[in-house]
Amino acid sequence: MMSRANAFQSWVAFTRALESEFGPSPYEVPRSNLFKLTQTGYVQDYYAQFTALANRVQGVTTEALLDCFVGGLKPDIRRDVIAQSPTTLLRSVSLAKLYEEKYLPRPRTYYPHPQTKTQSPNTSLPLTQSLKSSNLPPLLSSPTPLTTMTNQRNTNIKKMTSAEMQLRREKGLCFTCDEKFSPTHRCSNKQYMLL
Secondary structure, eight states, X not given: OOOSSOOOOSHHHHHHHHHHXXXXXXXXXXXXXXXXXXXXXXXXXXXXXXXXXXXXXXXXXHHHXXXXXXXXXXXXXXXXXXXXXXXXXXXXXXXXXXXXXXXXXXXXXXXXXXXXXOOOOOTTSOHHHHHHHOOSOOSSOOOOOHHHHHHHHHHHOOOOOHHHXXXXXXXXXXXXXXXXXXXXXXXXXXXXXXX
């Protein structure tokens, strides 16, 4: 860029030296690249590429830049943006970002349903015949008689009258066992009760 002996005499010379050192190649054609640019990723990335090229192009109207930007969008997004008829580049960019969210795939939460195999009855036979001829075990077991269950429960339950309960309270006895009751009391004869 410069040697120690050749100092820059003006700002113009300095800026030209900077442009030649760090600027784009004079053989690049930013206008052609701008018109060929299409969205391949997110709208934000496309807009960054678009503005980088648009800033290097001269003599293009704002309407042409707007058409160029909208024309390079992905087809689904482009269709929705055109339907809104944006008049500025910033409006079309914000619409494109909005519609991009609409088309982005959303992660789905998957709740697997248990797979159960059921055999459908033979539809050509009447329902009673298909049920009788089926070799399948019954879906539900036979219900147990209610009287046997209540008899079993009644043998384990100790019923007290209100007078007996009052007597135990006065003596300070536990309702379940015959030991002295305290807040930290634990019955020695533990039984698990089912409801």
